[in-house]
Amino acid sequence: MNRLLTLVYDELRGLANARLSGLAPGQSLRPTDLVHEAYIKLVATDDRTWENRRHFINAAGMAMRSILVDRARARMTIKRGGDRQREPLHEDAAVFNRDPSEVIAMHEALEAFAQEDERAAQVVSLRIFLGMAESEIADLLGVTDRTIQRDWKYAKAWLATRMKGEAKISREMAG
């Protein structure tokens, strides 16, 4: 799994660097499509078994998440007056439709949540970092849509509660 993850990470980072920048508004392609592309390139020459696909997309989800978190961190650095020259702000504007700090906060909350409910955390990760639809996730994880909905609702409440708490703490610390 680790070897696969490294492989996928490299591939996706390559793809993402090439693609996740400088887009025209309105043009959109889901990251899952990128993942499929990477998958076809890497794995699927003649081996298309379901089990492999499942591993792959899981790995891809993690990879995509790391990419986004890395980029968000980089942007945070720039915001604080870091390396303006090398990475202009507008280039990433497209990748995040929200504040990069949100991406990082979500990532960290998810790490914690995964300790408690691994599957529900995975559902969130696939959904918000890969843009997968509910039914796709259900298929992927081999559970019913109903289960995914349950996980999703619970996870949202859990994560929002935690992030609220974190925000409060950081405000207090700043104050």
Add this chain to the structure above:
Amino acid sequence: MPNECVKELFARLESLSPTERTAILIAELAHDPETRSRVEELLATNDDLDDTAFAPFVDSPVSAADDGESPERVGPYRVVSMLGRGGMACVFRAVQEQPFHREVALKIIRPGLDTRGVLSRFDSARQALARLEHRNIATVLDADPFGPSWFSMSLVDGPPVTDYCEENALGFRDRLRLFVQICRGVQHAHTRGVLHRDLKPSNILVSHEDGEAVPKIIDFGVAKALGADASLGETKHTLDTQIVGTLEYMSPEQARVGNPDVDARSDVYALGVILYELLTGSVPIGGDEFRGLPLDDIQKLIQRTRPAKPSTRSHIGAPEDFDCVVLKSIEKLPDDRYENPKDLADDIDRYLQGLPLAIRPPTRMYVLQKFASRNKTLVAFVGVIFAALVLGLIGTSIGFYRESQAMVEVQARDRELERSLTKAQHLNAMLGDIFFGIRPERSGRDVTLREAIVEASQNLLRESSEPDFATASLSRSLMESLFTLGEFELSESMADHVVRWAEAHPERIEDDMLEQGLHRRGHARARQGQGELAEQDFLDAIRLADQAVGRTSSFRHVSRLSLAEWFSARARYDLALEHQLKALELVQELPGTAAANEAFIYSEIGRTHSQLGDRVAALEFADEGLRLLESVGSPDDLKLLSMQRTVALIAMDAADYERAAEILEANAPDTGEALGPESVAALYSTILLGSCRARLGVEPADDVLDEMLQAADTADRVSPPNMSLFLRAYAVNAMFTYGRVDQALVAMDEVVSRGAEAFGPTGDQALQLRAMFATELANAKLWEHATPKLDSLIADLKETRSEDDPFLARMVGLRASAP
């Protein structure tokens, strides 16, 4: 604190009211305040949760270009700078130095993307563009002689059309004039069999030629050639999971994943969106609304949202009476839109000239059809109006021709008559559609309508034995209605009337009148058992259609299909298949073919394969047809329902009972809903479902059999024996399948003797019933019953059939397999 407990409670309480929640929490967690407060905390967060925080983080772009360096020299060109990046290719400004100096736009396939699919798509785009020559389309100048890796276009130097209009603060009418030119360009491409598929403002640049603003359409990058050109042929470019184009400008049918049914009207939609944007400064649906949504939700949004009237949002004062033109272009259903860009442009031209618009209220036909399928009285009512109109017309037309002396007068009246005829034909076409919608098993009740039309037709024939223009035109539309009503003899006479006039006046025929007449006459003759004559008519129609100059006649494929039907009836399945495959090829070459037509041909080919014994191919073709139809049809669409049954039958034939049952489980109730639970189609579907269930060993068997027998009893009551006995035969076979041999044998004898009574002892259908049972017995290895039945059947078949008859051969083969 076990987390599962918190999660479980959360799920249970999340949808309840605060009071109920508190009650449960107190009851169950009185002893565990920690868990209770945790659950309460989560519920509180959930109640005022900001869902946007959980929208997907990524809203990533379609493959922007590689950041790799630009090539310096490509073919005869020196690359100057990059102009843009598309999904498959980059476009560069480049200079040609030899043999003369000129600047071009050079489109180069992106390195790393040169998979076979992309290469062939790119090649299509190149060839598509090369066939186009229009002032409003960027011209192709040159292409890579070694294969599809680049081509050059004339360089269009100008802003996108939306920017151009805003920058120059163009008024309403000027914007319309510009837009009409765009439509003309797209229309030109359509008539060459090329859809653009990705029309959007950034693909329409405005340049200046001799001081005049000329919009130029560029980037036919995703255009898929539809035309006959062999090199463009079969390649299916659009991957199932991949959506080509830009969502805001994409028609609902195009946005559906895996939908191949994109035609001229999808481009009309995109044009409509552009028009909307030109008049209001924003797209009707989309923009920020699409941000962060998953694709599925975007598609739902497109499907559901009714755009605001442009006049209410216009920043340039677009008037209200123009709204209908814009809205008609962006209707959700292709059928409700303008047929093609030309019609849209023509209507705008009319508007600019102050003439009345050609469009009618957008969805009347659709509503009427829906309504008609439920409301008999209305249909009959429309029918009476129609009949009155026809009768009136016949009277006047005959009157005209008798009274008129001077040629000039005749011509003037001819024109007037033509106008009335057009009206009658429209109405008739509408009726035809209604008929089609309600036809199955129901037309018998349209007594008033039938009588009116029959009477009108008889009148026409009596009054004018020699055809003239007026009566021929009327006959042309009546022959279709008559045929639909099952009045084959009269339909033949009308068709004959049409054919005689058309043959005598070739100079006055501009369309497919003669082919249509021959085709309909052939059909009517075939239905009356005059097969040889019918075959000749079909062949004549095909020959004429193939030779037609300056137009593409749909009878090229339509008559081939009819001919195939005739061959099938004679068990010449090999010939039938040949014609069907040719028809499919022709239909696929035709721009703007409706998916339903193509789907129908697929299913016909499936059936023929099934007859030829190739079950794998049969199921493959039939499935393809169903898939096509499902991608466009609504569930209560009768064509879809009938197609589902066809596929189910073919699946059953291929022993894929699970697939068949899956289809029928939806089909039986849907058909009951659409046509009534006592319609033969619904009964048939129920019976077939029972058969599949029996094959799959569904228990309790009594329930399955009861349902089948009940359907058969109903069929006895509402349908003729040729239908009801076959339905009952399925029920009998199901008894065999369940191993209830004794019960089945009794029921079988009853069906056979009723069959002999109804069709005659050696009647075709009586023999078919016996064959069905004999086969079932043989399959069940009940040879002691099968053998004598086969022997007597074969003896009877030998009397009535020729020696090489495939039916007979099948039975002899079956007999030979007896131990």
